Amino acid sequence: MGQRMMVTEDDVFELLAFLVTSARLCVDEPRLYGTFRLVDGASRLLGFVLESDQLEDEQFLQQLKDEIDEKKMLLVADQEGYFKFLDDLTRKVARELKERAGAAP
């Protein structure tokens, strides 16, 4: 924890392309698609980090990625469910931040 992680140049360009093209799409797409791009981006970031095999404890991040990938499409099928998923996601991340802050030396 606290160590700078290495990602590959390919990963950087993949995420860069995703972020800048998403930024352009957000100009025209429905407002809620922007939230989708952000959580999808979070999943992609987690994918790179998990693939890098440099985590001391990957369980939380793996579960988070799995949950995003499983539930992100709720946006088109069940909007209320999608909002709840976003609330749950932010709550889980906040809890993890607190735990990590408490565990910090």
Place this chain on the structure above:
Amino acid sequence: MDVLEAIKQRRSIRQFTEQAIERELLEQILDAARWAPTAGNQQRWRFIVVTDPTVKEMVRKVSPGIFATPAAFIVICAEKAPDASAWDEWTYLADCAIAAQNVMLAAHALGLGSCLAISYARAALKEVLDIPDQVKPEMIVTLGYPAEDPAPPPRLPLSQIVFADEYGKEW
């Protein structure tokens, strides 16, 4: 396969196997596309078939709405007439959408999966595929052998969307 059967059975497929699509199948799909009707028979659609792995990766990377790399992309473009009006451009979009439906139904009839995507950065896609100024990429169809079998999404009943003789009157 019967047309009505294909219409009802087709699903948007977003996960594909790595199996390549035979050129003969792609030709059948593209042939179906060119038989789509166009406004005034103008036939201003153009189709870029992307199967090169490096180019496919670039297309995917500039397309946030595409989550997995398929065996092929068909990028459906409209080549604008030099004096194209706003009306003409609207017809190009309609024509490309009709051709896309032919692509997706033909693909389904041939055992392939497909999905229509419009969430890509146009300027970036034009750069990646060297698309000239007067040509607009209107939509992308992803194609491949399906790696998923999604359940049919709900459809509104006819009673809610069909009216008789005037808007809102029960059919």
